[in-house]
Amino acid sequence: MPPVPRTRLEGWSDVPIKLPSFRPRRDAYPPDLWTKCPSCGEMLFNKQLDKVLRVCPSCGHHFRLSAAARLDLVLDHGSFAERDGGLESEDPLGFVDQKGYPDRIAAAQLATGMRDAAVWGTGLVDGRPVAICVMDFGFMGGSMGAVVGEKVTRATEHALAERIPLIVVSASGGARMQEGTLSLMQLAKTVSALERLRAAGVPFVSILTDPTTGGVFASYAVLGDVNIAEPNALIGFAGARVSAGTIAQELPPGFQRSEFLYEHGFLDLVVHRSALRDEVVGLLRYLVARPQPVVEVIEGEPLALPNFRPFSFLTNLAERVLPPESAPAAPPNGNGAGPGTPPTPTPSTSGPRESSTSPPAEEAPRG
């Protein structure tokens, strides 16, 4: 009983009305509901996939995460406070290929809801404050232009000023061609700032996710005090096409994957996504910013603080109040009871009495 001919026959519409068919074709799936795992071919229901941190349950393939999802994963819930959210790239070269660079940025902003390929801010990891910068591959391939470089640098400078650990999560194809050498200079900018962080003894944990290549890998991503990567992430300096084009050489299987770099000693850990946060928490327990040599502050402190502290009254008494008062009291002690007597109260009370005879100058303040 096909409905379409009957409506035609009745003739109340010349336009053929197609009634909905709720039976989808076997070979077609709506893309926003299902994702096919590129590794094992399993069809994954997107909502289910989001629940398991976008890791394929059957083969363990790690799908790429957006910056927001990554922040949720690493930081304590709701602790993230974004900084410098208003940074936007300009077009210093007037770069036009098939499209103008500003148009490309606008399109990427519309598609991702981000202003550029990185966000940075402060947050808590298991209650410890950190400065964190996260890249998003969805925004123009996570490429590093002036904004990404600036955000990584500002995160680094903030970590240095506050002496809190820095975490950078990389996901990038490399430097952004549309900004020319100015994006190349971001390598120098970020690395210079990291050198200062390193010299000051503030920890930097670099998390490398799929993919981290080119100028991002050859600058801050590789320089972590600890480098962590997700399994099977593509991490390398030159793209496979460049390698193939330049040297005409067969590339080994597993080339430029996390495990390859781990074998060759450039990663400390390759960690499944579900264990990533715990791993970071554990590391930050060990990696604490070196205490600053604060000479002038220590000298200023006893003068600035009042002697009386309600909860450390006894220690104050022992450490701070006694020495200055024992100095004027020293001659009487030396005269009479000797050095062993001050701790017990009875000799000290008897002390002044004995001393009152010998040095009259000290007697007056006591009384």
Add this chain to the structure above:
Amino acid sequence: MVDRILGRGRDATAEAAEAADAVTAALTDPKQITWARVQLARNLRRPRILDLVGAMAEEFVELHGDRLFGDDEAVVTGLARIGDRRVVVVGQQKGADTEENIRRNFGMPHPEGYRKAMRIMELAERFGLPIVTFVDVPGAHPGPESEERGIAEAIARSIGLMSRLRTPIVVVITGEGGSGGALAIAVGDVVVALENAVYSVISPEGCASILWRTSDEAPTAALAMRMTAPEQQALGVIDIVVPEPGAGAHTDHAETARRLKAVIVEQLDALARVSLDDLVEARYRRFRGFGAFREVDATPPPPPERPGLADRLRNLLDPGRWSGISSIPAGRADREPPARDEV
């Protein structure tokens, strides 16, 4: 007069005018000019670090090896005396012929090359010698051995080292300034370039093959990236552009070296008068300041458009929607493998 009567002169002048037009067209088309510069920068007979140092230094001792793996001949390091100044020189060296090019890997350093450079630059800091680097590299070597030994790590460490070295650094870009492989020895207090040198984030061929999908558009990409020395000077990446003799540096090595020497000596003298603290701070500020961005109102841009209920119903009721999808989507279309040649 006779010529004109016979009509020969008119033809001759017309031909000359046509030829001149063609020449001026080639000379005024910016794409052609840029591409000609790229070709000059890659000229096989262009003077390399050994030619230049040989011509401008009274003495030169080459130092070898990174003390970790080996000696990379694509990178030349050594001690030199330039105009009575003791300096450390570091630079990439391409070969003059095929045999030398194979030995020097076409001037593409492996990680040990950069680690050798770092060792020698640390030595310079230790003994208070200023550093002069000569940059001429198509890019760091992109092969598997390079990756295994950590080319990215070597480049990043070298950049970091140069950013904090407590000694003056003069960078001279003599030929190709190819991406990270160039920057690894190009973080300095002053960046000098020869007139026909180029500096770019990626080779024009690589850029064209990513953005134009064909490497034939390399001249267009070269123009778009503004990679010539004068354009880089306008961007602030290069400080001083040194004119080349004649038709290019390859025509007269001695004169090129003489002109470079004058600039290098002048810059070394100027930098020697600055205190080391100020020098390092100014170098940090210089590279900290690169990049063009603006700060707009921090309200987030509108969220990506999600279909409302009405749209979704309409979509659901439109049978053409699902039948239009021919196959099962693998991943997301906009999450294709990256343009990984970007460096």
